Amino acid sequence: MISARSLTKNFGSLCAVESLDLEVAAGEFFAFLGPNAAGKTTTIKMLSGLLRPTSGSVLIGGCDIQREPEKTKAQLAYVPDFPFLYDKLTAAEFMRFVGDIYSMERSAITTTTGELFEKFHLTEYRHELTENLSHGTRQRLVIASALLHAPRVFIIDEPMVGLDPVHARIVKEEFRERARAGMTIFLSTHQLSVAEEVADRIGIIHHGRLIALGTVAELRTQSRESGALERVFLSLIDQEEKHRDAVP
Helix, strand or coil: EEEEEEEEEEEEEEEEEEEEEECCCCCCCCEECCCCCCCCCHHHHHHCCCCCCCCEEEECCCCCCCHHHHHEEEEEEEEECCCCCCCCCCCHHHHHHHHHHHCCCCCHHHHHHHHHHHHHCCHHHHHCCCHHHCCHHHHHHHHHHHHHCCCCEEEEEEECCCCHHHHHHHHHHHHHHHHCCCEEEECCCCCCCHHHHCCCEEEEECCCCEEEEEHHHHHHHHHCCCCCHHHHHHHHHHHHHHHHHCCC
8 A cells, every 4th residue: 555665865965765665555554663863754754745755656555646646645644743733723624624625525524523523532622723722632633634534544643742641542543443444554653652552563764774674573583672662672773773883
């Protein structure tokens, strides 16, 4: 469902992402991890069509996102780590605005909004201006709006930021249910416990290169570490640093 082929992005002399090859299947819950400045956000922006790669390609559902942007993005939802809302719209108006972008019927927008608002505990805020909503409530609204048109691929950066434990659990359960129904989820996070809990597979990027890919069990084998994903992650990063230092 997501296919990155030799994906590369240079900013001047800096190679932010280097020859990334990655396949994420339909219905897979994929977590993308890495330290700060590893290339995660650059990769995500190329996958979602917001940034043109220096070389390589991105296919979403078999469609090239650079050659067929509208057709590709119709299948896609993207929530960045700092999502934008129109402060002078109410929560319900914002959902109608998003639904109109995807040419949804008004009746479908209304019905689906009601269902999503109930799931994410947003019904009481439907007539509130988004500028008056708490950070966690805004985050739930953005996630609900991204799900409104039932995307086949959902790319989300740091989804749990600002969510209390109750609403974080609701979001994770909704993501799992969507993945079981066939939606591909590409999640980037620094919360390793979240990735360990929900992901089918995990990719780790460092210095723009994909240094590890697999299930948690497979990553434990690769790192020669047991225990929590945090230990595995730190071990793999340390191994990569030592390898880089050893290369003349």
